[in-house]
Amino acid sequence: MDTLENAPDQPERYCGAFLSVLPVAGAAVSTIGHVLGSETIAASDSQAARIDEIQFDLGEGPCWDAMRSATPVLEPAVGTAGRERWPAFAQSIVPDGVNSVFAFPLAIGPLRFGAVDLYSRIPVSLSDTQAHQAEAMAEIVSRHVLRRALASIGDDANEPVSAFSRRLIHQATGVVLAQVDISADDARLMIQGQAFAAGRPMMEVAQDIIDGRLRFIRAAGRIEVAL
Known part of the structure; x- marks a missing residue:
């Protein structure tokens, strides 16, 4: 103790x-x-x-x-x-x-x-x-x-980043929010749903979003994934 x-x-x-x-x-x-x-x-x-x-x-x-x-x-x-x-x-x-x-x-x-x-x-x-x-x-x-x-x-800026940091998801949430103009909560939910559907960890999906390998777009009034 x-x-x-x-x-x-x-x-x-x-x-x-x-x-x-x-x-x-x-x-x-x-x-x-x-x-x-x-x-x-x-x-x-x-x-x-x-x-x-x-x-x-x-x-x-x-x-x-x-x-x-x-x-x-x-x-x-x-x-x-x-x-x-x-x-x-x-x-x-x-x-x-x-x-x-x-x-x-x-x-x-x-x-x-x-x-x-x-x-x-x-x-x-x-x-x-x-x-x-x-x-x-x-x-x-x-x-x-x-x-x-x-x-x-x-x-x-000076805070050490944990090896298990979830900042990628926070950053990806901001990217999705800007791409399709939705709330932060909805943007994070979309990342979570995409990860669940693909059977992948959220951090991997978040990295793809940040790197531009995965994007969300609006098409015919709907939000879709553009790979």
Whole structure:
């Protein structure tokens, strides 16, 4: 716990703190929703980052539920019970061999802005003691994340870009907005729909939009994709 307290400006150490005390294989820390945007701040491995990205793209999963409810989400059997809660998410992580997922909200007071995601390839459950410990650690991470976000306001040009940055999607949203003159929310939804239809991650589709390989146009009163 002290190690986590003393690492406010070292996001790469956030995940390790959870892995050192909990029976999980991977962890990710992410902001979600409109308060700070959707961004993976840190991930212990590529699989943890992929699990986060799938949830961003689909708009469902344990991190969303934890953020919206401001309470932990504990699902030791995502392959069975998880299919009822998050059908698209549970189906999407089948190739990853993930059996258990847990999410703890990032929140300060009434402000909800993210979650810590944990996963295990083997079926595991967290004891009450472990769950309370993870909650306490998530509270520490919440303070670190919010302080970093507030400190970076007005200094985006100098802010280090995470290896898991979602800025591509923000940039692509602006491009689509300019191409077909729709709201930012609708532009992002179009990118999400295109990614879903093509079976690709949103960031890949966003890169195609930014590079000009994929464009949206208005034709006969409808919005179409121009490849």
